[in-house]
Amino acid sequence: xxxxxxxxxxxxxxxxxxxxxxxxxxxxxxxxxxxxxxxxxxxxxxxxxxxxxxxxxxxxxxxxxxxxxxxxxxxxxxxxxxxxxxxxxxxxxxxxxxxxxxxxxxxxxxxxxxxxxxxxxxxxxxxxxxxxxxxxxxxxxxxxxxxxxxxxxxxxxxxxxxxxxxxxxxxxxxxxxxxxxxxxxxxxxxxxxx
Numbered sequence: 001x002x003x004x005x006x007x008x009x010x011x012x013x014x015x016x017x018x019x020x021x022x023x024x025x026x027x028x029x030x031x032x033x034x035x036x037x038x039x040x041x042x043x044x045x046x047x048x049x050x051x052x053x054x055x056x057x058x059x060x061x062x063x064x065x066x067x068x069x070x071x072x073x074x075x076x077x078x079x080x081x082x083x084x085x086x087x088x089x090x091x092x093x094x095x096x097x098x099x100x101x102x103x104x105x106x107x108x109x110x111x112x113x114x115x116x117x118x119x120x121x122x123x124x125x126x127x128x129x130x131x132x133x134x135x136x137x138x139x140x141x142x143x144x145x146x147x148x149x150x151x152x153x154x155x156x157x158x159x160x161x162x163x164x165x166x167x168x169x170x171x172x173x174x175x176x177x178x179x180x181x182x183x184x185x186x187x188x189x190x191x192x193x194x
Contacts, residue, residue: 022047028189030061030169035185039063047084054081054097063171065181072181073105074173078138080119088125095121099138101147110178115141117149130158135167146174155191162192 027042043059057080065072082097099117123134132155141147149171157163170184 020049023194024191026165026189026191028165028187030063030185030187032063032183032185033066037064037066039183041187041189045080054083055095056081063183065183067181072108072111074103074111074171074181074183075105076101076103078102078117082119082121091125091127093121093123093125093132093134095119101138108178111145111173111175113144115145115147117141117147123153123155130156130163132157141173144176146172148172157191157193161194162190165189165191 022045024045024047025043028040030039030041031037032039039062041059041061043057045055045057047055057078059078059080061076061078063074063076065074078099078101080097080099082095084093084095086092086094097119099119101115101117103111103113103115105111117138117140119136119138121134121136123132125132134153134155136149136151136153138149139147149169151167151169153165153167155163155165166186166188168184168186170182172180172182174180
């Protein structure tokens, strides 16, 4: 009973801080294999003030990992349902929810599938500047895989609706039937925020 009360209070608090209607989009390049490979990414998030209904975020990542003389295609779509628990309160943003990672590699049926991941995102803005710093974590994978995706990001937003983002990302995907892959590297991109 206490858990239900705490959850409902948190959800109502998140709704109170939610945007009237918000749209964020991002696109850039993720440099892996010691910056030898440039993998593109893009994403879009829609936020609304309707209580109890989660916000939605879609991200696409092209991602190829070299293993010896072969290349594994780890490209995926992440479908994320999340709530805003803090939205600029004391310059903090905190989101949490669940992601579903859809990997569709026609050449490797051992990694094809949809994997559930817990999702947390936290950022802090520096008052009087256009800078914010934070990170995102997705972890889980279900019974067939162990997936950890960690991003550290710096955002610079000199314009009201647009800015630059850069950081470092580490992806570890350990599949029961296909082994372990660890693409990692720096990324840089642009974003718009309405």
